[in-house]
Amino acid sequence: MHRYANPTRFLRIANAVLPWSTGVMVLAFAVGLSYALVFSPPDYQQSETVRIMYVHVPSAWMGLFVYTCMAIASGVALIWRHPVADLAARCSAPVGAVFTFICLVSGALWGKPMWGTWWVWDARLTSMLVLLFLYLGYMALAGAFDDRQRGAKAAAVLALVGWVNIPIIKFSVDWWNTLHQPASVNPVGESGIAIDGSMLIPLFAMAIAFKAYYVTTLLLGIRREIAAAKVRSLRLAEVQG
């Protein structure tokens, strides 16, 4: 019974948070998309192509953010054997993988008209591709064992080990010459924010929308996994009983 105490409490919190995160998501998407597509100005050099940024950059942030959440959840699951933490890490992986994929595809579509190439093997692009493979590897490993516990353990170790790639992605544009330009939004760096205020509205609105989407799908995913675990244990009890 003690094992179910935490999931029960989690479900209560999740059900209270879900309407709010959904509301924030819808609102931020409405504001973000309308500014991104219509109300924000074109760029002085890239003109209308700059609108790709409002999908590309928040997706990249999501790729790094979700992976960090997944690594923390994996660490908590590994050390404290917290059952909800393992579910959180498992449910994060597909979300992060999709946003990393969106980042890579939108970046290619942006690179062709602006840089003159779909893809180059520079440090930033390559490390981002490695991130996608880490997500895919995590998902494959987490599902590869008949014994869920063993799969969880192996995948958690992979998530933690793979986290070393996150600072490499972030600082690749500062440490090495890359075709990709340095960060435009870098509050702690010397460059600060190199984007005009009128373009920051859609950028941050889309970033909030993506984060709210993550919270919503994560809560729904964990809720689904808890329900699935209950079904499994009921079936087991039926067979044994």
Added chain:
Amino acid sequence: MTRKKRRLYFVGLGMLALGGATALVLTAIGDNLLYFYSPTDLTEREVAPGQRFRLGGLVEEGSVEKDGETVRFVVTDLVHTIPVTFTGILPDLFREGQGVVTEGQLGPDGLFTAASVLAKHDENYMPPEVADSLKESGYWEEGLEGAEAAVRSTGGAEQTSH
């Protein structure tokens, strides 16, 4: 309780060791991760004649000469310069004062023959009106700093700042 602590230390030490190992590996292979060399890099390293490599920097103001399909321009990192010739289609963002990454080889006469030219832009984004008013009010220096960041590499641009 002690088991949890032991696992905590194990994971913590593992992450530290992994981080240290990664840092060492990255430092060791550092130069191979450079996507391009700046003109200043080329003064410091030997490049065999005919060896293909990528050269990056800014297109020097007033250096672009077009002759049919062939274009000649000078790549600079504000310290050293290298003349480049290229035959083919340039990316839309190619212009004087903009970042560029070219791939090709250096001839014995010091002329770099590029097989491909990619545009490298900086991290500044703004509407055209803001760019115009910045230029009018003389605050465009910030934009130039961004351009310097585009060629920021092994100290090329830093040397000019002091």
